[in-house]
Amino acid sequence: xxxxxxxxxxxxxxxxxxxxxxTGCGAMELPPAMTSRFDMERFGIxxxxxxxxxxxxxxxxxxxxxxxxxxxxxxxxMPAPKWVVSHGSCPINGGVYWDSHATVNRLDLFLxxxxxxxxxxxxxEANMKMFTExxxxxxxxxxxxxxxxxxxxDYYKENQRKLFGYDLVFTDGRSAL
Amino acid sequence: MRVEEVIxxxxxxxxxxxxxxxxxxxRVRIPAEGKSEEERRxxxxxxxxxxxxxxxxxxxxxxxxxxxxxxxxxxxxxxxxYTIPTMLVVKYDLxxxxxxxxxxxxxxxxxxxxxxxxxxxxGVEFDGNPRSFEPYVLEDWDSIPPLRKDFDPVQYLKEHPxxxxxxxxxxxxxxxxxxLEQPTVEETGGDEGADS
Ligand code: SF4
Numbered sequence: 387x388x389x390x391x392x393x394x395x396x397x398x399x400x401x402x403x404x405x406x407x408x409t410g411c412g413a414m415e416l417p418p419a420m421t422s423r424f425d426m427e428r429f430g431i432x433x434x435x436x437x438x439x440x441x442x443x444x445x446x447x448x449x450x451x452x453x454x455x456x457x458x459x460x461x462x463x464m465p466a467p468k469w470v471v472s473h474g475s476c477p478i479n480g481g482v483y484w485d486s487h488a489t490v491n492r493l494d495l496f497l498x499x500x501x502x503x504x505x506x507x508x509x510x511e512a513n514m515k516m517f518t519e520x521x522x523x524x525x526x527x528x529x530x531x532x533x534x535x536x537x538x539x540d541y542y543k544e545n546q547r548k549l550f551g552y553d554l555v556f557t558d559g560r561s562a563l
Numbered sequence: 564m565r566v567e568e569v570i571x572x573x574x575x576x577x578x579x580x581x582x583x584x585x586x587x588x589x590r591v592r593i594p595a596e597g598k599s600e601e602e603r604r605x606x607x608x609x610x611x612x613x614x615x616x617x618x619x620x621x622x623x624x625x626x627x628x629x630x631x632x633x634x635x636x637x638x639x640x641x642x643x644x645y646t647i648p649t650m651l652v653v654k655y656d657l658x659x660x661x662x663x664x665x666x667x668x669x670x671x672x673x674x675x676x677x678x679x680x681x682x683x684x685x686g687v688e689f690d691g692n693p694r695s696f697e698p699y700v701l702e703d704w705d706s707i708p709p710l711r712k713d714f715d716p717v718q719y720l721k722e723h724p725x726x727x728x729x730x731x732x733x734x735x736x737x738x739x740x741x742x743l744e745q746p747t748v749e750e751t752g753g754d755e756g757a758d759s
Contacts (some may be wrong), residue, residue, distance in 0.1 A: 412680075485720060487706075487709040487719050487720075488701070488709075491720075491726065491727055491728055492723075492728050495728060522636050548725045549723075550703070551703060
C-alpha cells in the first residue's frame with residue numbers, strides 16, 4: 387500500500403494544476419513563468435479555472451482580510467491533496483504593507499503553507515525554483531499541509547474566527563461571504 | 564473650445580480664478596469665505612453642470628484630502644475632456660468636524676461610485692446618494708474611516724492582533740496549541756482531506 391502511494395505521489399508531482407487565483411502584485415511574475423522562456427507547462431504545471439480541479443493555490447501577494455475569506459473558501463473547495471504556496475514577503479509577515487489597515491500579515495495562521503518564496507516580488511527564476519521544489523516535496527511526500535489542516539482544524543478555525551469575528555460557514559450551502 | 568476660452572468662460576460666468584499649474588490641467592476652487600453653505604453648494608453644482616455643457620465629457624474622480632491642521636476636507640472633482648483636451652479639477656472645502664455634503668449624481672452618474680468610496684474612506688456624507696452609505700471595499704469595518712489622518716493603523720492592528728501578528732512592533736499570537744505531529748500515510752489512507 388505504502389509503496390503504491392509513493393508511486394502516486396511521484397505521478398502527482400508531474401501534473402500540478404494551479405488555481406488561477408492571484409492576490410497582490412506578485413501575479414505579475416507568473417505570465418513570464420508560463421510563457422515560452424520558462425515554460426512551466428513542461429513540468430506539467432498549468433493554470434486551472436476552478437478550485438475543484440486545482441491542486442495548488444498560489445497566494446501571490448498581500449492578503450487583505452476581505453480576500454482571505456475568498457482564499458479560504460477556495461481552499462476548502464479544493465480536493466485533497468492540495469498545497470498552498472505563499473509567494474512574496476507580504477503573506478510571510480506583512481512585507482511593506484505590514485501596518486496597513488486592510489491586510490493580514492501572516493497567512494500561516496489561517497492556512498497551512500507548504501512553501502514560501504521570499505522576495506518582493508519573486509522573479510520568474512524564483513518561481514521556477516519554487517515549482518521544482520514543490521514537485522520534489524510532493525514526490526517525496528513532504529508537502530502535507532492539507533493533512534495538517536485536517537489535524538489542526540481547531541487551531542485554524544479558531545484563528546479564523548478571531549480574525550473575522552464570526553465563523554465562516556460553507557458546509558451547509560450558506561456562505562459567509 | 565480652447566483652454567483659454569474655458570478659463571475665460573468660467574471667470575466670466577462664475578467670477579472664479581482658474582489656475583493652470585501645468586499644461587492640460589486647470590484648477591478652480593470654490594471660495595470658502597463670504598458665502599453661505601447653500602450658495603457654495605449651488606455654485607459647485609452650477610459649475611459642474613456648466614463644465615458638462617462646454618465639453619467635459621468624463622468624470623475621472625472625486626477624491627478627498629484630509630487637511631487635519633486646518634480642520635477641513637478638500638474634495639476634488641476631476642473632469643476630463645477628450646476634445647479640449649484638458650483636466651479640470653474643481654476643489655471644494657468641507658468642515659472636517661461635520662462633513663456633510665450634497666451629491667452630484669444627477670449631473671454626473673459616475674459620482675455614485677466615487678461618493679461611495681469617499682464616504683467609506685473619509686466619512687463624508689453625500690446627501691441624496693443612497694448608495695454612498697453602503698460599504699464599498701471594506702467588510703465588517705469597526706473603526707473610524709481609515710484614510711482620515713487621525714486614524715492610527717498601528718494602533719488598529721494592536722487592537723486586532725490576529726490581523727497584525729507577525730511584525731516586530733506588533734504582538735505575536737499563537738492561540739491554540741498546534742498538533743505538530745505529522746500524520747502517517749497509513750493513518751490517513753492517503754486520500755483524506757475533504758474537510759467540510
Ligand atoms: S511582496 Fe512585494 S510584490 Fe509581493 S505583494 Fe507584497 S509588495 Fe507586492
